[in-house]
Amino acid sequence: MAEPRHRYSTVSLLLHWVIALAVLAQVLLITAHEATEGVQAREFVNLHKSLGLTILVLTLARIGWRMANPALPLPVGLPRWQRWAARAVHVLFYVVLLAMPLTGWLASSASGREIIWFGLFDWPLLPISGGRPVAGQLMDVHEAVMKLLYVLIAVHVLAALKHQFVNRDNVLRRMIPIIPRRP
Ligand code: HEM
Numbered sequence: 001m002a003e004p005r006h007r008y009s010t011v012s013l014l015l016h017w018v019i020a021l022a023v024l025a026q027v028l029l030i031t032a033h034e035a036t037e038g039v040q041a042r043e044f045v046n047l048h049k050s051l052g053l054t055i056l057v058l059t060l061a062r063i064g065w066r067m068a069n070p071a072l073p074l075p076v077g078l079p080r081w082q083r084w085a086a087r088a089v090h091v092l093f094y095v096v097l098l099a100m101p102l103t104g105w106l107a108s109s110a111s112g113r114e115i116i117w118f119g120l121f122d123w124p125l126l127p128i129s130g131g132r133p134v135a136g137q138l139m140d141v142h143e144a145v146m147k148l149l150y151v152l153i154a155v156h157v158l159a160a161l162k163h164q165f166v167n168r169d170n171v172l173r174r175m176i177p178i179i180p181r182r183p
């Protein structure tokens with residue numbers, strides 16, 4: 001029996017796609033921030049911070065959910081290196097989805113910049129000092145981790161497409177259940 005379960009739970013699907021879309025929105029918000037000035041530019045950064053912290057909370061929830069609901073087994077016969085690569089990319093995704101918001105949050109905290117979550121309430125700052133120099137170093141890490149995230153997304157999407165169009169198995173369908181099932 002190759003696939004005892006055919007797709008992820010609705011909660012896993014929702015968390016996967018909401019977080020993926022939020023990451024895309026994060027890049028668009030920073031692009032909009034860089035293309036504007038003054039009040040508007042600040043508003044885009046505030047949205048970026050609020051959404052980034054939301055991704056942190058969602059990722060923590062997702063890791064908790066994942067620990068309680070293990071992943072589906074990969075198709076039988078998949079080479080060992082590909083199982084290993086899939087696992088490595090997934091683990092690194094979780095590390096990066098925590099590291100991005102944490103470095104941003106730490107940087108805002110070091111420079112004493114308040115964060116008002118979607119204009120609704122004060123998000124607490126972390127106990128870290130150092131002012132702008134430390135904030136600058138943390139932003140360098142923020143940027144470097146983002147490069148790793150781009151690589152992970154590229155490998156992940158190419159692997160998903162390979163499953164769909166080369167292996168012609170049901171792996172992509174597990175995350176996009178509207179795709180017709182293959183025998
Ligand atoms: C998963 C969550 C996040 C993602 C994917 C993300 C992504 C990015 C990216 C791509 C940049 C542009 C880097 C560059 O200069 O090339 C950036 C900049 C920045 N991020 Fe984030 N970020 C996240 C969370 C956060 C959080 C939670 C905060 C703060 C609380 C934050 C604060 C900032 C700031 C202040 C900048 C620099 C804006 C400027 O150019 O002035 N980020 N982020």
Ligand code: HEM
Nearest residue numbers: 020023066071072090093094153156157160171172174175
């Ligand atoms: C920022 C974008 C994305 C992130 C952060 C992300 C993250 C992840 C993570 C962490 C997993 C592993 C779930 C687990 O713990 O078992 C996963 C699984 C998966 N993702 Fe993504 N993903 C993204 C975008 C995409 C896209 C665009 C596609 C489709 C083209 C996709 C297709 C899949 C599939 C098919 C699986 C299931 C793999 C399996 O069953 O073993 N993902 N994703």
